[in-house]
Amino acid sequence: MVTVPGIALNNGATIPQLGFGVFQVPEDDTAAVVGHALDAGYRSIDTAAAYQNETGVGEALRDTGVPREDLFVTTKLWNSDQGYDSTMRAFDASVAKLGLDYLDLYLIHWPLPVRDRYVDTWRAFEKLYADGRVRAIGVSNFRIEHLRRLFDETSVVPAVNQVELHPGLQQAELRAFHAEHGIVTEAWSPLARGGTLDDPALTGLASKYGKTPAQIVLRWHLELGNVVIPKSVTPSRIRENIDVFDFELAEDDLAVIAELDKGARTGPDPDTFNLG
Structure with missing residues (x-):
């Protein structure tokens, strides 16, 4: 079973550098899928109220x-x-569904600048943190x-x-x-x-290192210093995604991946996203 290194947060807590995401995992499948991830060595699980599978994660x-x-x-x-x-x-509803006494990390999912509530929301996060109900607080999709x-x-x-x-x-x-x-x-x-x-470029690097293209990309994230949360519902892919700690990418290969940046999103723009 793989052991994942941790990254220190700015308050002294430590987050595993590679975790498991459950976006779009159906509620009825979530418990089994997360169970496979835990068996494979994942110790960080990332969900959200919007995913409607917190109960399955809790199970x-x-x-x-x-x-x-x-x-x-x-x-x-x-x-x-x-x-x-x-x-x-x-927050109370989420921890109840998860069956937990505290969270390790609570995030504001989107800034929604047009609604202008994220500062008041953050003050509530600060209160939860001060009360010890969450070990760290953060944001998502903030510019x-x-x-x-x-x-x-x-x-x-x-x-x-x-x-x-x-x-x-x-x-x-x-x-x-x-970083600053x-x-x-x-x-x-x-x-x-x-x-x-x-x-x-990625299939060529995969051939060079004897890994899959997905493993090459995940290793690239780790070497940039990112925390990364790949998602899969397939047990073999779940194990494959965590099997990225036995090799390192050469500097010139990191440079190859750097050339792939097109500024292309697969999801919404944080400045305009206003759903929910």
């Missing part, structure tokens, strides 16, 4: 023999629950201007910003800003939903 956590202190559980506040009081209620506003109007710097990031959308400016301010970059859609895996 898997109850059934596993892995001690709670060895697990790192993340969920996210959905857009319709932004605002101070509604955030507190939504630099959204982060700067939190810096100016609140007290706690987000520990994590989870954003779409893959070879086709490398977010170099945002990653540099995170002690924020860990976490990549969702790290494989671009498979959209870049047939690129000749």
